[in-house]
Amino acid sequence: MAGLRSGVKSWGTYVVTDATLSRGRSHVEVAREAIGGGADVVQLREKDAPSRALYEIAEKIRRLTRDAGVPFIVNDRVDIALAAGADGVHVGQDDLPASEARRLIGPDRVLGVSAASLEEALAAERDGADYIGFGPVFEARGTKPDSGPPRGLELLADVCERCAVAVIAIGGINHGNVDRVIAAGAAGVAVISGVVGARDIAAAVRDLKERIRQARGSTP
C-alpha cells in the first residue's frame, strides 16, 4: 500500500471499532460490517484486552482490511500495530508521545494523533502526525468520559485552517451534523457510537459516506 500516508486526506469515513458500544458485536464483526458499508479506514480501539487477545483480534481485522484494500489503524498499541502488520497507529495524549510512536513505526506507516486544542494539534503535526483526530466536536455518547467539553465547529475550523495535515473530526458526529463538520474543513469524520451502535452498521456507513460526498460537493 504505497503512498498510504499521502492518501489520508481522502479518509472521509473513519470507523473506530468499540466492543462496548456495538450491541454485543465483536471488533471483528464491526470491522466486517463497516468495510461492507464502504468505510475508508478502520481503527481497532480496545483498552482492556490482554495483549495476546488484542493481537489475535488485530490479525483478523488485518486480513479483512487487506482483502478489501482498506487501511487499518491500531489505537494506542504500537507493538500490536507492528506485530499485526497494520498500516498505522493512532495515539492519544495519554499514549506514547507522537514522536516516539513515529520513531517506532518508521517513515512508511500512518501516524494519527488525538488533539483537543489548537496547541495539541500543531504539536502533533510537528511530531510527525499524518492526521489529527480533533475533538470532541460535539457532545459524545459514552465513549470517553475524560475527553472534556465539546470543542465546537469554530475551533475545528480554526484547527483545519492552521494544520497542513488532514484533520479527522471526532465526537458526537452523525448523519445529522456531518455536513457542518465537512464544511468546517475536516478531511473526514471518525465515528464510533453513531455507526458502531447502529443496528445496521453497513447502512449507517453508506449513509454517512453519501452525506460526506454531498457536503464536499457543496463546500466552497
Add this chain to the structure above:
Amino acid sequence: MAGLRSGVKSWGTYVVTDATLSRGRSHVEVAREAIGGGADVVQLREKDAPSRALYEIAEKIRRLTRDAGVPFIVNDRVDIALAAGADGVHVGQDDLPASEARRLIGPDRVLGVSAASLEEALAAERDGADYIGFGPVFEARGTKPDSGPPRGLELLADVCERCAVAVIAIGGINHGNVDRVIAAGAAGVAVISGVVGARDIAAAVRDLKERIRQARGSTP
C-alpha cells in the same frame, strides 16, 4: 551493553517491580532500592497504567538502571520497551507470542518468556527466548491469581535439564527456599512479594544474593 543476551545465565537476583505489593512505594522507588541492594536485573511490570504513564516510569527506571549498569526488562509491552530503550522484554502466555516479540525487538535485546510447563518452556526456547521464567514454583502471594497451582521443584529441575537457555524460577521464592531452587538448576530467581513487599528492599535483595551465592557454591 554488548553480549547482553549471553549474560542472562548470571542473572541470579531478578527483581520484578509491582506497585500493588510494595507498601505504597512506586515502581521507580522499588527499582532504586533493588539496585541499591545489588539486583542483577530489574523488570517493570505494570498492567494498568495508560501507555504515557508507563512510558514515563520506564524512562525513569531506564536512567537508574543505565547509571548502575543493571539490565532493564519491560513486562509485556514491547512498544514501551523499545520506546524507553530497555534491554529486553518479558512476555507471558497472554502477551504477544514470543516469536512476534523476538521479531519486534530484533536480535540484540533479551527476550524472556513465562512458562508453566515443560511444553511451554521448550516452545518458548524454539521461539527465541533467552530465558524461561518458570513457575509458580511455590505458592505465590497475591500476584497472579490465574497462574495455577505450584509446579514444584521436581518439574523445575526437569525444565532446567531440558532447556538450553537460562531458567529463572518465579513464584513464592524467598530467602528460606532459594537454596533448593538453585539446587534444582535455576540460573536465578525472580522475586516480587518476597523483596518488593519487604520493609527494606535493598536488605532483602542483599540477603537473597548472598543465599544464591552460597547455594551456587554448594550445588554439585
